[in-house]
Amino acid sequence: MKNVLGLRCIDCHKELPVEAGTYTCPGCGSQGGILDVEYDYPEINRMTSREQVAQSKDYSIFRYLPFLPIRQNAALYEQRSAYLRVGWSPLYKPPGLGKSLGMSNLYIKDDGQNPTASLKDRASIIAVIKAVEEKAPTVACSSTGNAASSLAGSAAAMGLKSVIFVPSRAPQGKVAQLLIFGATVISVQGSYEDTFRLSAEAIARFGWYNRNAAINPYLVEGKKTVALEIAEQLNWEVPDWVALSVGDGCTIAGVWKGFKDLYLAGWIDRLPKVLGVQSTGCCPLVDAFLEDRPWRPAEEKTLADSIAVGVPRNPDKALQAVRESGGLMVAVPDEAILDAMRELGRTSGIFGEPAGVTGMAGLKVLVNNGIIGTAEKVVAIVTGNGLKDVRNAIKAVGEPLKVEPSLQKLMAKLEGRL
């Protein structure tokens, strides 16, 4: 990996070499400091270019291979016999949604279109590749659901075993996916915090490959590909804002890392502001941001299960990302999240899960407040598909019209509805 210089601790800035088993900075904090992957940008530019990427027929995250901390052998990934097709999700500019929000330059990046239906596939495929590089036969993680199903899916495709820890509240759709993918699924009767802790203990005990995104510095690198794609899909004209939901903090950190990498490589000439959105029912990072203080654990009282994270595992990377970008954070109530699900579906034909549309819900607040202008170029990332959490979708939309099979009865029921 000539493209990678090493790992750097985001707290003490110490540099560490890339080595199997090195996930955190041993000197920092009780669980080790969070590491960041550092690249050799001139080397990346020797390996690829905007023009070369434009010619690539690989419409997956591997089109950006020189920006990834994995073995740089394209032939490994090209045949796609053991890799799910992750990435290159569509970037839409839905006219109906723009009109509905009064915005003239609004894009939706639908990452629910990944193989296991969430953005997390971008991280999990990297985890599985690193596990293979390190010859680990089993991968493990704790997750509110999406990281889990994506890890189990990518592991299955690659022939690895997976052990997954989910909190008992994880939605049925996500758990069913895991079991279908042949994972050993541990439903922890407790909070996400309990789940994370148990997974960490078990991973240490059994020596499984650790896919916990905050701890494993390579996963943010997978997530950043969503930013690389947004930039390329916008013809390298960077948006003013990128809006998305925040739970553990890894995804927003990944988005920021992606844009920074492109900027440092000279592929884009400015950086977007990042808008991080949480639910008012669980917003430890929004509170820390707005009150400019360290984060404090919060309750997990939101239906947006993917971001119901009271003890975020990557708070510093997330807060740094928003601050460095000159961006903002905002919390929205669950009702606004359900509203956003309906509005996105009705105007755009896109079905997002609650956490998937939370970025859009927050964006709406800032546009209504005049903080984000109606002509600014904004990308809202939909991080997961609504099919993963049908129970909450039903909360948002209610039940269909029940009719006996008779035209007369139908016409009576339809009166005034169409």
Next chain:
Amino acid sequence: MKNVLGLRCIDCHKELPVEAGTYTCPGCGSQGGILDVEYDYPEINRMTSREQVAQSKDYSIFRYLPFLPIRQNAALYEQRSAYLRVGWSPLYKPPGLGKSLGMSNLYIKDDGQNPTASLKDRASIIAVIKAVEEKAPTVACSSTGNAASSLAGSAAAMGLKSVIFVPSRAPQGKVAQLLIFGATVISVQGSYEDTFRLSAEAIARFGWYNRNAAINPYLVEGKKTVALEIAEQLNWEVPDWVALSVGDGCTIAGVWKGFKDLYLAGWIDRLPKVLGVQSTGCCPLVDAFLEDRPWRPAEEKTLADSIAVGVPRNPDKALQAVRESGGLMVAVPDEAILDAMRELGRTSGIFGEPAGVTGMAGLKVLVNNGIIGTAEKVVAIVTGNGLKDVRNAIKAVGEPLKVEPSLQKLMAKLEGRL
């Protein structure tokens, strides 16, 4: 549309011009004869070529625009502001699945990766485009679920209204999708046959654009794009067999039409055999095929809701497709379908709904019988994503391991399991 010659009745072979409102042959049968779209293949070859398609950066069904019966203005479709990204689903060659089935040349076309998570998106986007061409503000259909959600999704993206008729048994995930997409959803308290009849009456009464796939000859043309993609993804080397599930019969007819179009245009030099699979709980077409007699209505006793079609609407096109291809039909019990869900997930990281994996379940039978050779090149199409029907997935896989948040308790539970 210089590429289209006209419509031809599959029963009396009469030719009809392409006109708004012409869906069926008025002379044939009680509901009108089924029509087929006929193309001017030399004209198609003037408009495009294998080489030109290879250069296309449009990774959606529109890369094959000259093979589609819609306005031939590429600029209309390219900007993707009002169209969901339909098509170009991944074609995998999963090593684990090949090993598990003892096959050396097995491919999976995962059409659950379409925007609303089923192959039906290919037909619905055409329906919506035809509705716009005919200036119809409302589209309607009856469906066991997938055609419905895909129509509602494409209609929402395009700013059209949709009215959807589903049988009361349609799974929650599919109904929730519809409602999220802003459709008026009529849950008909009866069978699919009742649902179809009521939708036909209401469509005639209200003048909505008719998306019922058997009746509308353009929809099979959308479905055929799955065959065009398979051919291109295999570098125009045609598989020996293509296996998929059969309900109404439109999808298998579409697959066959796609390969025939390519053959008649001179893009491929031979045709595959088509394997159509139903559940033993509802197999009117398999019975008709195997006993070489006209089909008879059947009960709808299968958990594979998408193909629980006792009165298929396109039986002749389906049976013609299988016979012309020299292919076969076979029925498998629901247990074999649940088995296939597990096997596909565990070996490949692909989560199919029951009807989505039925083709693979049937394939397994014919390979075990020696009718399909282990070295033959076979593509099994997964027609829909398992997230649409989580209840049946849970039937297939059971529940996760429930554990208190304690390493000791976990280790006790895991003993002997890993």
